[in-house]
Amino acid sequence: MDWATTINLGGFGDAAEMEWQTVKSWESFTDFFEGAIHVDAVTYCESPELLLDLFEKEEAKLETMDVLVGNREEYQSSVDDATIARQLERHYREDSLIVRLKNRKVVHSKLYRIVKPDEEVVLIAGSANLSYNSWKNQTNSVVVFNTSVGSQLDERFLEWIEDHRDSYANEIFMENLAEELEQLDDEEEKERRIELWIDNRDTQLSEQGEIHSSIGEELDDLGDKVDKVVGVSDDVDEADEVVTVEHVEAEETDREETVSAEDGSSGETPEGVTAAKTPEYSITLPTQGFETDGYLDQMETDLKRRGADVGADAITTPVEGYTNYLETRYDVPKMWVDTEAGRVHLQHGEHHRILTAEEEADPAVLDAALANIEEYVETVDKWGETNNPQAVMAHMYEAILYGLWAPFVNLYACQFYGDVTLDNALQYLYVFGESDAGKDKFTEFLLRLISDDFVRGGADADNVGKNQIRSLRNIDTVFPYVVSDISKQKIERVDTLRNFWQDSWNPADEVSYPSIIFTSNDSRPNDWFRNRSKMLHFDVAFPSNPEDEGFYKAQEDLNEILDEPNPIFSYVSRRILQEEMYMDAGGTVEDVRRVFRDFYDRAGRKEPDYFPVEPANRKYNIGKRKWRQASKRGDVSFERREDHLIAEFDLEPHELYSYRKTLPTKMRPEKSGRNIIVKNPDDFAEWLDIDELTDGESSDSETGFLSRLFG
Known part of the structure; x- marks a missing residue:
């Protein structure tokens, strides 16, 4: 019709x-x-x-x-x-x-x-x-x-x-x-990329990165399900969706019974943290298209020992098996940031944590959390031996601020990308001090803060090398990689650290890199590493031998502080994600410092004198103090020659290396015999705070000399 x-x-x-x-x-x-x-x-x-x-x-x-x-x-x-x-x-x-x-x-x-x-x-x-x-x-x-x-x-x-x-x-x-x-000229490589694309594989990533990124997508889905079940209702009939997760009451006191001995954790889940268990949740990883005898085959062998079912086309593994593999193999757990929902997730074995608070903290909760941090920092005053307690406590607090910022490093990388050198903007943390300076307890305290008490230790320095650092670019976690007691010689040999971000990180790849935290007994690695690091000095000695006075009491006191549940990270993450502080691309740790100052105000709690209102490594600089003391003792004299400053030392030539290393590289210092030549004298004067120094730290004659020299 x-x-x-x-x-x-x-x-x-x-x-x-x-x-x-x-x-x-x-x-x-x-x-x-x-x-x-x-x-x-x-x-x-x-x-x-x-x-x-x-x-x-x-x-x-x-x-x-x-x-x-x-x-x-x-x-x-x-x-x-x-x-x-x-x-x-x-x-x-x-x-x-x-x-x-x-x-x-x-x-x-x-x-x-x-x-x-x-x-x-x-x-x-x-x-x-x-x-x-x-x-x-x-x-x-x-x-x-x-x-x-x-x-x-x-x-x-x-x-x-x-x-x-x-x-x-x-x-x-x-x-x-x-x-x-x-972007490719080689026709064979073009064909290879097309074949990878057909297999629905990410052509930009290594096999290792592709596998962990794929698993990360499945864990994202798990995070959404946990959020629905725990965040909406405990009643199955009322829940948006029924999934294999078990809500763990935040107020429970028998957490030791629900966490295995391997976890090493105890105590209760603090307010602000959402707790769930995922004992039956599994991950399916397609195996087609990957090379024989490649990374997947090695991973398959390890996962089978952890209960994985290996089929012709896929590996199905319990989530607990995968996360245990990740921690055992790479010394770092699986943590990710869901920016759309504004939450940080941690999967530790079968335990899932949403580490971002749903609500603003009650002032009393903030007060208790800040008090716990201060109690830890003030063990320096209570049990430590140091000539500079204010400086040490400021450095210790600064290190805590860095650790609370670390999980958000990829969000800042997105904003810096293409505009600045990422390795200079996204600094490593390097904490140095003597063997009894409390560095191990610091890492334990920090890791507990950001993991709801599940993670206590990091990587052994003996296991750190180029391959391990490269792997961090592929395992897709934002949990900081912490290395204890590493030597500066080892750091200097791992040249992968020179360009950890700049050579390989790309926001389009959607693979997260962890920040890296080192502790060491050595003070000053090479210039290239110092340019990429926040250097903090724990210049203190704690009782470390049972024969030392106060050893047992100090240990008991410290362990009580560490065992106290502290939800501070859940409220820091809430502020950073809700306010999208990383979008400004104008700061890093500075944003956490600002959040903390607001927390003190909201809690009605006075900031301690040692709180680092400005970066502690800038205000209490060990190198600055070293030069000032040398000047005060008369170990060094200065002479201006044209555009250079000549620092002439009354010390043995080999002793000058430690002084040269303390100077920022922008001063372009060079050692020549018993002299150090500073090619940027004005920067040196600003760094050393000549005005402050001549106001009282030096003798009258030296005051006049320095004023004339730099004035």
Whole structure:
């Protein structure tokens, strides 16, 4: 039956021919596309190969297509042939085929704008899909308008299509692969990348990085499920979704019974932390496309010992098995930041923690948390031997601020990327002091703070080398990698640390790197490392031998402080994520310092005198103190020669190395015999705080001399 009629739609100018059609087959539907030179569409389309068929039909004149696919968020899995992938990439590169993928809800609209020669255009709205399968047992009805390009009806219909594009699509199919191939010259490498793409593998990452990134996506999903169950209701009938997690009451006091002895943790989960157990949750890792005898095979052997089921196409492992593997192999647990939900997650064995508070802290809770930190820091005054208690406590507090900032390092990297050298902006933490300076207890205290008491220790320095540091770039965790008692010689040999971020980190890879914290008995590694580090000095000695006076009491006191639950990280993470402090790209640890000052204000608690209002490594600089003391003792004299400052020492030449190393590299210091030549005298004067020094620390004669020298 012919349902065609000529109509004049009010407000659309020229008349257009309109048809109602019942379309019963794929062939009858594609007749509309006969002779088309361009197509705009919003539709269902199961495979991009079908779109290629429209280009290649006999006597086809089709030049360009722009299609929004309303039923698929990804198309990569539907391409299993390298020839098809190359054709799609070529069409994308030549701007002849644009495939837009939906960004959220399913788009059920079916709109087609078919441009033909001589400015003829066919506009179709109805139920017909651009998919073979939908025509097997279906009949569709459509409304068809025949008009001309640029008519008011055509312009409004195109606006309708463009509104769909703006509202529901923000990803272009093939865009990433095409950009990657464009950067390659080697044809064999291009073929390899296409094959990896077909296998739905990330072509930018190493095999190790790809595997851990894939597992990270599954754990993201687990984090969402835990959040739904624990955050909404404990009642299964009321929960949004039923999943295999068990809510652990925050107020429970028998946590020791629910945590294995291997965890080494005890005490209760503090306010602000959401606790859950995931004993039955498993991870499925596809194994197709990976190299034989590669990283996956090595990982498979280890996971099998932890209960993994290895099939022909995939490995299924309990989440506990994977996280135990990660901690045993790399000395770091799985932690990630969900920026959309504004939460930090930690998976430790079967224990899942959401380490971001749902609500602002009660002032009393903040007061207790700050008091616990102060009690720890003030063990310096109570049990330590030091000539500079204020400086040591400031350095210790500064180290804690760094540790609380560390899990967010990748968010700051995103903001710095492309603008600054990442390795200079995202500093390592280097804590040095004598063997009895309390460095191990510091790392334990810090790791407890950011892990809800689950993590107590880090990596053994003996296990640290180039391969281990490289692996940190691939295991996709934000939990800081802590190395205890490393020698400066070992650090200097691991040249991977020179460009840990700059050579490999890219926000597009979506693989997180951990920050790195070192403790050492050595004071000053080489210049390149100092330029990349926040250097803090624990210049204190604690009772370390049972024969030392106060040893047992000091140990008992310290352990009580460490055992006290402290939710401070949950409130720090809440502030940083909710306020998106990292978006400013103007600070790092400084943001945590600002949060802490606000916490003191909200808790009505006075900041201790040693609180580092400015970076402690700047205010209480060991090098500055060393130079000042040398000047006061008369071990060094200064002479200005043109644009240089000559520091002449009354010491043995080998003793000068420690003085040269304390100077910031921007002063360009050089050692020559018993002299150190400073090529930037003005920077030296600013660093040494000559004005402050001449106000009282030096003799009258020296005051006058230094004033004349730098004035």
